[in-house]
Amino acid sequence: MTGLLDLPTPCLLLDLQILRRNVARMAEAVARHPGVVLRPHMKTAKSAQVADLAAPGKGPITVSTLAEARYFADHGFRDQIYAVGIVPSKLDAIAAMNAEGAEVKIITDDLETAVEIARHAGPLEALIEVDVGEGRAGVPPSSDLLLAIAAVLGRRLAGVISHSGHSYAGRSVGEMAAIAEAERAGVVAAAERLRGAWHGVRIVSAGASPTALYAPRLDGVTEVRAGVYMFGDLMQAQLATHPLDDIAVTVLASVIGRYPQRNAVLLDAGALALSKDRSTEAAPRDWKFGRVLDLEGRPTFGDAVVTRVHQEHGEVRAAEGSLPLARLPVGSRVRIAPNHACLTAAAHPHYHVLEEGRLVATWERVNYW
C-alpha cells in the first residue's frame, strides 16, 4: 500500500476498485427493470468524481443539502432532486440555481409550503413526498392532503417521491423485497390518484439502497434513488446489499498507545474521525464503532473492533479472544471499516483515493450546508 505510511492520520481512504464494483452491482440491479432510471443519492459521497462514476453522463442525481445542490450544479449535474423537505427560505437559492440552468427539483408534504412554491417568481418544480410506511415524512397516498397539495402546485408539480428507510431494519432479502413492493405500491397509488385528478405526474421516485437492490418489480416507478451502496459499510453488509469485504471507505489511523494489561491499543481515530454512529448495535453482528483491518484492508487482526471512542481516541480490543499486540506498536497503522459510511465520511474533508493499492488522487467532499 504505497503511500499509506506517509499520510497524516486520521484520514479517509477510498478504494476505487471496490467503489466501481459497488456501482456496477447497483447499476445491474436497476437495469433489471426496463425504463427505470437510477438517480444516485450523493449525500453519502458528496463528491463530483464519485458522481461521475455513479451517475455517468452528469446525472440524474439526488442531493440532501443546498451546498450539495450548488456544488453538483457547478460540476455539470443539472438534473437533481433535493430530497429533504423544502422550507420557504430556501426557495430563492434553488430558483437562482435553476435560472442559471440547473433543474433542481424540490420536495414537500406541506400545504402552506406548496402555496409559497406556487407563488414564487423563479423557476421551481416540486415533488410531493409520500409516506409509504417509514413514518418519517410524507403524506399518506390515500390522503386528501395529497390532492390538495397537487392542486396548489398546479403546473409546478413534477411528481411524487417516497423513501423506505425502514428497509434498513430488514433482516432478510425477503423482508427487503416486501418493503420495496409496499413502497412501490404506495408511491404508484399516489401517482395514479393524482393522474386521476388530471395532474401531470412525470416522476415517480422511490428508493433506498436495500430496496433498490431487491425490489421484485418496479412497475409504475420511473426512477430509484440509493446512495450508501456506493461505499457500503458494516450495517449494509448485514443487509446483504454487498459482501463484507466490499466496503470502499475506511479510516486510516495510527496506534498511539499499547496496553498489554488490558489487551488493547488506542488509535488517533475517535468519535470525530469515526462518528458515534452505532447502527450495528441492533444488527445480528455488533461491530461497536468499527472493524479493524490491516493496511491492505484485510481482517488480519482477527475480530478486532473499536470498542470505545473519545473525541480523538479510539480503543481497539478483540471482540473475543486476544489482540495481536506485537503487530500493533505505537506508530503502526490500521484501517477502520465504518458502521455507517455516510456519517463517517462526513467527518472528513476529502478522500485519499486508492487504486490497486496505490494512492492515485485526492478528491474533495462538499461538507456542511
Next chain:
Amino acid sequence: MTGLLDLPTPCLLLDLQILRRNVARMAEAVARHPGVVLRPHMKTAKSAQVADLAAPGKGPITVSTLAEARYFADHGFRDQIYAVGIVPSKLDAIAAMNAEGAEVKIITDDLETAVEIARHAGPLEALIEVDVGEGRAGVPPSSDLLLAIAAVLGRRLAGVISHSGHSYAGRSVGEMAAIAEAERAGVVAAAERLRGAWHGVRIVSAGASPTALYAPRLDGVTEVRAGVYMFGDLMQAQLATHPLDDIAVTVLASVIGRYPQRNAVLLDAGALALSKDRSTEAAPRDWKFGRVLDLEGRPTFGDAVVTRVHQEHGEVRAAEGSLPLARLPVGSRVRIAPNHACLTAAAHPHYHVLEEGRLVATWERVNYW
C-alpha cells in the same frame, strides 16, 4: 433575535454572554487554588476568538490535533500541550512549529516513542501520560515504565499529565470531588517518584471540566485542563457543572414537516448537524438527540426533544405530553441544545455569534486534522 431568521439552516449559534459566564465560573473555581494555572482545552471550541476569552493573554492552552496546534500557534498561542498520545510520524510537524517559536509540548506513555522523541533533531518537550483510574491511556504512577520513559526522555521531560474522563460518570459533586482528589494524588505521586529519581518535573497537569470545578484541593498540581465547560451541554448540566440554561452553543434549525397524526415535526438538523452523540442516554435525564428551544433560547416548547435523527432529518416530539404544533409551522425556526457540545460543534464550519440577542460576528472553527 435579530438576524436569526436570515441565517441558512442548519447552523451553529454561540451565545457570547453565556460563554463569558461559563468562562468566568471556571476561572473563579481554579483561582481557589493559588499557584494553579488553568490551561483551557480548545478541542471543544477550536476557535482563536474563544481562546482569547478562555485563555486571555494568549495562553496557555491545550489542543487535540495537529491542525489545532498549527492554527493556535499562528494566532499567537505559543504555550500548548497537544494532549493526545504522540506518534513518531507527527514529531517533524511539532518540531517545525517549535522551531518557529511555538512551545507545543507532546505526551506519551510509550517507551519506543520516547526513544524517538529523545533522538529527534528538532526542539521537542514531552510529558508522560499517567493513568489515574480512567483506564484509557497512561502508565500507572507506580509503574517501572514511568521511570523508564523518563530516563529515555532525559532533559526533554517536561512533566506528567493525567485525565479523569471517568468523572463524567460521576453523579454528585461529592463523587466528582473524590475522583478529582484520586487524580491529584495519582499524578502528584508520579511527579514525586520522578523527582525522587532526580528528574526535573516542571509541569504536573490534571483535569477535565467536572474535576477542575470540584477539586477540593490541588496541592502539587501546577495546572488544570478543561474544555467543554466553555460551552456546556445537556450532559454537563447533569454533572452540575453549570445551570441547564447556560449552554452557549445551540443549533439553529428550520421545521421542514409537521405531522399532527403523530404529534411531531421534522427539522433540517439531523445526525450530521447534531451528531449522533447520546451521552445523556445513561444520565438521570435522557435528552435523546437534544433539547428543543425557541428562537430566544427558552424552553417554551415544554419538554420537546429530538427523538430520532437521519442524516439531514431530526424528528421532534414531546418527551411527555404534547407538542404545540400551532407554533411550529413549516419554515419556523427552533434552537437545539446539544447533548455533547464537542461533537455537535465539530459538525459546523463556524459560529454565528449572538450578543444580547443580536448577531455580532462569525467566528471560524479549525475542524479536521
